[in-house]
């Protein structure tokens with residue numbers, strides 16, 4: 638999950654940036670890409686070559702059903718009156734605070750039973766272990782993107798096309814491949830649902846960002862792993878973004894240097910009173926990359942039910958995102974209790 642989730646205020650942009658920010662040109666092409674078995678050498682080779690890869694069926698049918706039911710358990714347990722069987726209870730006055738792309742980053746979701754269940758499915762870890770050549774991995778305490786059926790309420794529509802294309806790695810302070818992010822899709826995608834958007838191969842131009850965008854990058858603090866591209870950036874037009882088709886249970890992995898975002902429906906959306914998109918954000922990195930201080934912060938985060946971004950080698954508290962801090966009535970949400978973890982899960986925390 639991205640560190641900074643909202644576009645910078647307009648007053649921080651120069652004139653050229655503002656002119657280049659008119660949305661619309663970078664519309665994705667819905668694409669069926671090759672899907673690979675979890676942990677296969679071919680999946681890793683594809684990731685290195687294209688900057689992303691689709692891992693087929695990381696969650697089996699029964700696992701997906703359980704994960705979705707646990708996701709609703711989380712939403713209903715907030716105590717705001719959400720009822721999974723009644724879409725009229727899914728409005729903003731009851732829904733947990735979300736950020737760009739319909740991502741729910743905090744309010745306990747990173748330690749919900751749903752998220753701990755999904756990140757503990759062996760095929761999910763196997764995919765990351767193959768990427769790193771290491772299976773002693775820590776897991777992010779990430780949130781989920783849950784999209785409500787906007788055919789039933791227009792204001793639920795999420796960002797369109799390539800409107801918030803970004804990378805999640807600072808081009809100066811974090812050179813080379815440092816992180817591979819992921820999402821498990823609990824539902825199948827289609828042009829009617831929308832989904833993840835990314836530019837294949839764009840991880841290969843990462844090193845050029847300082848020279849291509851000196852002013853824009855100059856405004857990003859060196860410790861912030863997030864760089865947003867202008868939404869109709871002419872430099873990005875040569876390779877159009879794609880929206881990869883995902884079957885339910887697929888795991889999409891992408892290099893944090895790969896330019897990505899999410900985009901809403903490209904065709905008239907389904908009118909069924911069901912979630913249009915339910916994805917679990919998940920990221921694993923080797924324990925050996927994590928300083929002892931961060932391991933301690935991660936243990937405290939579990940006790941205090943604090944969610945994080947994708948990085949496990951730095952501690953970034955997602956409950957401190959501006960949108961969560963600006964929530965006028967945070968007391969309206971009943972946060973989950975600290976999770977009860979098994980030995981393998983505790984190991985993924987940093988014990």
Ligand SMILES: O=C(O)CCC(=O)C(=O)O
Pocket residue numbers: 638639738782805818820832833834897898899918
């Ligand atoms: O929801 C998505 O597909 C994109 C998520 C994203 O941009 C991120 O986690 O950095």
